[in-house]
Amino acid sequence: MDKVAIVAGGTSRFGVRNLTWRELLQEAAAATFDAESRILPKEIDTLVVGAAEPERFAFQSYVAPLAAETLGMTPKMLLRTELACASGQMALRTAWAHIASGLCDVALVAGVEKMNLPNMAETQASMACVLDREWEGLHGASAPPFFAMCAQRHMHSYGTTVEQMAKVVEKNHHYSTFNPTAHFTKEVPMDKVLRSPMVAPPLRLFDCSGITDGAAIAILAREAIVPDLTDTPLWVHGWGQANQGFRTGAIGDLASWPAMSLAAREAYRNARVSPKDLDVVELHDCFSISEIIAYEQLGFTPEGKGGAFIDEGQSYIGGSTPINTRGGLLGCGHPLGATGVAQVVELFRTLRSEVPPQRQVSGATLAMAHNLSGNANTHSIGIYGLDKPGTAA
Numbered sequence: 545m546d547k548v549a550i551v552a553g554g555t556s557r558f559g560v561r562n563l564t565w566r567e568l569l570q571e572a573a574a575a576t577f578d579a580e581s582r583i584l585p586k587e588i589d590t591l592v593v594g595a596a597e598p599e600r601f602a603f604q605s606y607v608a609p610l611a612a613e614t615l616g617m618t619p620k621m622l623l624r625t626e627l628a629c630a631s632g633q634m635a636l637r638t639a640w641a642h643i644a645s646g647l648c649d650v651a652l653v654a655g656v657e658k659m660n661l662p663n664m665a666e667t668q669a670s671m672a673c674v675l676d677r678e679w680e681g682l683h684g685a686s687a688p689p690f691f692a693m694c695a696q697r698h699m700h701s702y703g704t705t706v707e708q709m710a711k712v713v714e715k716n717h718h719y720s721t722f723n724p725t726a727h728f729t730k731e732v733p734m735d736k737v738l739r740s741p742m743v744a745p746p747l748r749l750f751d752c753s754g755i756t757d758g759a760a761i762a763i764l765a766r767e768a769i770v771p772d773l774t775d776t777p778l779w780v781h782g783w784g785q786a787n788q789g790f791r792t793g794a795i796g797d798l799a800s801w802p803a804m805s806l807a808a809r810e811a812y813r814n815a816r817v818s819p820k821d822l823d824v825v826e827l828h829d830c831f832s833i834s835e836i837i838a839y840e841q842l843g844f845t846p847e848g849k850g851g852a853f854i855d856e857g858q859s860y861i862g863g864s865t866p867i868n869t870r871g872g873l874l875g876c877g878h879p880l881g882a883t884g885v886a887q888v889v890e891l892f893r894t895l896r897s898e899v900p901p902q903r904q905v906s907g908a909t910l911a912m913a914h915n916l917s918g919n920a921n922t923h924s925i926g927i928y929g930l931d932k933p934g935t936a937a
Contacts, residue, residue: 545644547767547933549777552580553889558727558758558877565602565658566614572654572759572882573615582773583650583763585615590642590651591622594635596880600670602658611654621648628674629830630915630924631655632884636762637926640780643766650769655885656759667755674918676791687830688752690792690919692744695833697799699746702848706746709832710737711854713750713874716829720871722902727756727877751832756877760885762892767932778892781910781933782815784808784925792919804841804916807923811912812843815927819843822927823908824894825865826887828916829872835859838914839867861905869894869903887913888926895930 554575556568563571577583593608604610608622621642625634632655639651661667672686698704714734720726732750740749763773770777786806789795796802812818819842827842829835836850844865845853853859859867870876870890873883891911893899910929916922 546646547779548640548643548764549767549770549779550762550888550892550928551765551770551774551777552576552583552763553761553892554579555725555760555882555886555889556758557725558756558879560660561757563757565598565604565607565656566610568658568757568759569611569614569654569656572761576761576763580774585617588617588650588652588763589620590639590648591617591619592635592639592651592653593624594632594653594655594881594885595624596626596628596631596657597670597673598656598658600673601661601667607656611656615652617652627922627924628917629828629878629880630884630917630922631881632760632886633913633915633924633926634884636764636885636888637783637924639764643764650763650765653762653764653885654759655882657879657881658757659755659879660757664755679791685792688744688747691831691833692747694798694837694920695746697797698833698837701799702851704836704851706738707734708851708854709751709836710734712829712832712835713737715854715860716868716872716874719869719903720875722900723871723876726871726875727754728871728875747831747833753830753873753878756879758877758879758882758886760882760889762885762888776896776930778895778928778930779932781817781927781929782811782813784811784814785923786810787922789921795919795921799837800847801837801841801920801923803921804838804923805843807925808842811925811927817910817927819865821910822865822912823910824869824891824905825867825912825914826870826890827867827914829868829874830878830916832874834916834920835867835872842912842914861903866905869905870899884913884915884924888928891928895928
């Protein structure tokens with residue numbers, strides 16, 4: 545299989561935007577093509593769009609042809625991927641597979657989600673569609689109560705505290721203050737997190753990622769033409785994915801999420817690296833407890849020690865594994881289809897030393913992006929590096 549690299553990327557500004565789905569895509573495209581003038585839309589032969597629920601949020605289906613026309617592309621191949629919160633990362637993996645197998649040369653991946661509607665109740669009802677409507681929706685199940693149960697179980701099993709979860713929020717909002725495209729750009733100290741309104745005990749308002757509009761684009765190319773497109777590519781090193789059931793009752797111990805550890809082991813094996821080799825990580829902190837559980841399941845600290853990991857500052861820049869240095873989902877917001885692509889754009893820019901110094905991880909060469917979907921039943925992981933696969937010392 546051919547080696548594949550990311551050669552360009554950009555995002556729209558995330559937030560409550562008075563823009564349409566199409567206009568968010570245009571803003572991300574302008575950021576992408578302005579940053580890399582050697583790539584023209586008409587030269588890209590494949591388009592993959594990651595979008596979770598445009599039918600409900602934007603009242604628009606068949607979005608891949610819409611995106612192609614909007615971007616001035618006439619691709620030989622185009623499609624859309626949907627996997628709830630991991631829709632964008634699955635678009636990246638799909639584009640990689642097409643290039644690696646020889647089906648195309650250059651692919652544009654666009655993740656887009658327009659989530660803010662005039663009636664927020666409609667947005668919340670649409671978000672609940674990722675759970676089982678027949679078995680769980682009838683009881684009002686949605687993301688906040690599910691992740692609240694995970695937090696309760698983790699606290700019961702391991703002594704994790706609300707203060708440790710608040711530290712995750714404080715950290716990620718600190719880094720988002722240096723990210724001009726983030727939804728939230730103000731510091732949120734621990735005491736403010738702990739005073740914010742209760743959403744689903746023990747999770748308070750600031751423990752939850754925002755309802756956000758946004759778009760992100762990454763362009764991938766096969767090895768032979770990468771030098772024609774960029775001087776500093778980000779190479780795809782490996783992927784991992786695992787699923788455990790669908791309904792909440794099939795997940796098992798809500799404090800451990802074994803599908804995440806399975807996906808991580810596959811990604812490490814495919815990339816031929818270990819957790820300690822990673823210099824920076826973008827992981828799916830849809831809720832503060834999600835980041836703490838991910839510390840453990842991704843292999844950065846033993847199970848049950850996620851709270852201690854944040855207490856010790858290990859997930860800050862300067863710690864053993866800097867995590868969510870763009871601000872994460874808590875600081876940047878979470879436009880579902882755009883999140884996975886935006887994470888990889890951040891890694892692309894970080895490893896090229898193109899982000900503000902306050903969130904730059906000095907000397908970083910190897911990185912991970914992780915997304916979870918639905919009620920943490922599906923986990924998708926990509927590992928990326930500046931060195932071409934098979935050439936690192």
